[in-house]
Amino acid sequence: MPKLIKHFSHLVLPVSVMTLLIIINLIKGADYFRITMVNGAFYGNIPNILFGASELVILSIGMTLVTAASRGQDISIGVSATITSAVFVQYVLQAGEVTLLTIVVGFLLSCVIGLLLGAFNGTLVSVFKVQPMVASLILFTGGRSIAFMIDGKLSPILANDISNQIGTVIPGVPIQTPIILTVVFIALVAVLFKTTNLRLYVETVGINPNAARLNGINPKKIIFLTFLIMGICTAVAGFIAVNKAGRHDSVNLLKLIMMDAILAVAIGGNSLIGGKFSITGAIIGAYTIEMLNRTLLRLEIEPATIKVFKAVFIIILMVLSSPVVRVFMKKALDRFRSWRLSISQPKENALSTTNIAEKKEE
Amino acid sequence: MKKALGVLMILVILGSGVLFAAGQKESGLIKVGIVNLPPEESGYRQANVEDMNNVFSVANGYDAKQTNTLDNSEQIAAAKGYIRDGVDYLLISAANASGWDDTLKSAKDAGIQVILFDRAIDTNESNYQAAILSDMAYEGEKAVEWVLSLGLDKINLILIRGQMGSAAEIGRSAAVLDAAKAGKLNIVADGTGGDSWSLEEARKVVEAAIAAGKDFNVIYAQNDGMAQGAVQALQAAGISHGKGGKVKIIGFDFNRFALRNVQAGYWDADMQCNPRQAAEISKWIKSGKMPSGVVYQEELLLTTETISDELIAKWGINADPGKGVITR
Structure with a gap:
């Protein structure tokens, strides 16, 4: 048991944050976990959270890897996803008749674009030693204009049935398709880490690139590889996002999602300056952020102040579940225990002394 | 060699300068x-x-x-x-x-x-000399007028605002807030799509209202993307909307996909925000009758009854999905 606890100790932060949110939600209304069937699919708060967070979860996985290896963040993820999905939409639209094959080929094409964008950022970071945030600033600044051009200066509509089913539910399947796609993606990532030494290499490079190099690991290659994985993540996230939206809005698609992705990495208990990492933590972190966004709506906070409340909530949650507070709580608990002991013991002493006194009187 | 190149370059620069000057004739x-x-x-x-x-x-x-x-x-x-x-x-x-x-x-x-x-x-x-503007308050008033004219017993409205503090948000919200204050309608949920007028945020606002068990029959979304997000939430929850449905939907901006949704009865109405000021300005210049001060544009509100292909082609903005195509 203690071994198990130690194994999951890195998850204490994200899980405790999520637990706090669940408690708040349950106080607001006990029906929080209720799930009903609507049109043959599960419906309720939890399915909504899983549905809403799918892109964020996928991008957080990529962000965790990039952060761990390159000791910096990629801020171009939302923009990259916009470009890859623009290519996907253009491919599907020019195909005329939309079949499953069209969608699959379009998706693979957008993955190739994702890899190219990842390679662009990765080359800047690994070969030219540009800081990740600065390197990805290039795409962040110019990327939406590129997507706008690919779109033909309009926001094209993706109104075919298959896209609609990918964005909502497939008839006969009780779970919304984006949730399924996210689970499949997480499973693939898990397989990747089980079957390769990627985790070890990434952590080694993140902790000390020079030591990694002396041990025969090429830091450049590993950092480049994490950006390639990020490229795939953006392509998948873009694919889900555009099918959900039903049209490609190059201006607003996944805007500012990198902030939430970085936050998810941090809530997941990961250091933002690289090294050891936990993808599980980041995934829980991503779902926690989605839960937080919806909690604020559930508490009916005024739209003008909702962003402030989000910031305050995050600070409170992070502080409450930070290691410092944890150590403090542990100490306080210890002190409380010893205080209780010290209360019960003097009583016995006092009792015995009176006994002695009584005896003396006798 | 280098000198020759230098001389050549200077010649080219001078030459292009002369050409450029020649191009600026009256x-x-x-x-x-x-x-x-x-x-x-x-x-x-x-x-x-x-x-x-x-x-x-x-x-x-x-x-x-x-x-x-x-x-x-x-x-x-x-x-x-x-x-x-x-x-x-x-x-x-x-x-x-x-x-x-x-x-x-x-x-x-x-x-x-x-x-x-x-x-x-x-x-x-x-x-x-003059300013030709969209009157956001007028847009809001016209939209609220439509909501009030629906003949609903009791109007329970979800307000989905755009970027807080933007001119469009202030103008389009004002009419709703005034009507609520006057007791003409009831705002059951008040949310925002945030700085990017986000479809996803709008969807969450409606999902939260559904989860809280609120009864509503009008969604007033301050742009088309947010109206789309709101309708997605209704679809997932199995709540009817549009022509003959329980919840009435109004969006803003006249995107062609939105107008097609109105035409198909998937939504109920859309309010214009006209980006085409050029023709009017050109008319002023050509006729020499230049107005002074602020001039507001006439703007349309189209419902399932008043919409037509011509109006969509003439006034719509952005890509047209084609007749009968619904953008979910």
Whole structure:
């Protein structure tokens, strides 16, 4: 048991944050976990959270890897996803008749674009030693204009049935398709880490690139590889996002999602300056952020102040579940225990002394 | 060799200078300088920029130059450049409402007529000739008037605002808030799509209202994307909407996909925000009847009854999915 606890100790932060949110939600209304069937699919708060967070979860996985290896963040993820999905939409639209094959080929094409964008950022970071945030600033600044051009200066509509089913539910399947796609993606990532030494290499490079190099690991290659994985993540996230939206809005698609992705990495208990990492933590972190966004709506906070409340909530949650507070709580608990002991013991002493006194009187 | 190259380069530069100067001959065209925001800002702006290019063309007798940037200081620099070039008219849609006083005064001193379009500038009215704007408050009033005319027993409305504090959000919210204060309708949920007028955020607002068990029959979304997100939430929850449905949907901006949704009865109405000021301005210039002060544009509200293919083609903005195609 203690071994198990130690194994999951890195998850204490994200899980405790999520637990706090669940408690708040349950106080607001006990029906929080209720799930009903609507049109043959599960419906309720939890399915909504899983549905809403799918892109964020996928991008957080990529962000965790990039952060761990390159000791910096990629801020171009939302923009990259916009470009890859623009290519996907253009491919599907020019195909005329939309079949499953069209969608699959379009998706693979957008993955190739994702890899190219990842390679662009990765080359800047690994070969030219540009800081990740600065390197990805290039795409962040110019990327939406590129997507706008690919779109033909309009926001094209993706109104075919298959896209609609990918964005909502497939008839006969009780779970919304984006949730399924996210689970499949997480499973693939898990397989990747089980079957390769990627985790070890990434952590080694993140902790000390020079030591990694002396041990025969090429830091450049590993950092480049994490950006390639990020490229795939953006392509998948873009694919889900555009099918959900039903049209490609190059201006607003996944805007500012990198902030939430970085936050998810941090809530997941990961250091933002690289090294050891936990993808599980980041995934829980991503779902926690989605839960937080919806909690604020559930508490009916005024739209003008909702962003402030989000910031305050995050600070409170992070502080409450930070290691410092944890150590403090542990100490306080210890002190409380010893205080209780010290209360019960003097009583016995006092009792015995009176006994002695009584005896003396006798 | 190097010297020869240097001489050659100087010759080329001089030569191109001469060619450039030759190209600037008097041509009898009306010179217009347009300072605008970039088309990738929004679907509205895309239509706006395209409209400016179409109307102020050589074929229509204009020699127009357009600068598109989101940066206010770049816009001011561009405007000063046009003033130096000696344009006849200067058209401005400002990124930021303040900081324009000196530029506008120097244009006035140079005898250039300044016309503001789409966005107002915080300055004395004497500093510009005319301004042609969308009246956001008017849009809101018209939309609320439609909501009140629906003949519902009790109006329980979900308000989904745009970017908080933007002119469009303030104008379009004001009418709803006033009507609520007067007891004409009841706002059951008040949310925002955030700074990006986000479809996802709007969806979450409606999902939260459904989860809280609220009873509502009107969704008032301040742009088309957010109306789309709201409808997605209704679809997932199995709540009927649109023509003959329980919840009435109104969006803003006249995107063609939104108008097609209204036409198909998937939504109920859409309120226009007209980006095509160019034709009106051109009419002023050509006729010589230049108004002064602020002029508001006429704007339409289309419902499932009043919508038609011609109106969609004429007034819609952005890509057209085609007749009968619903954008979910």
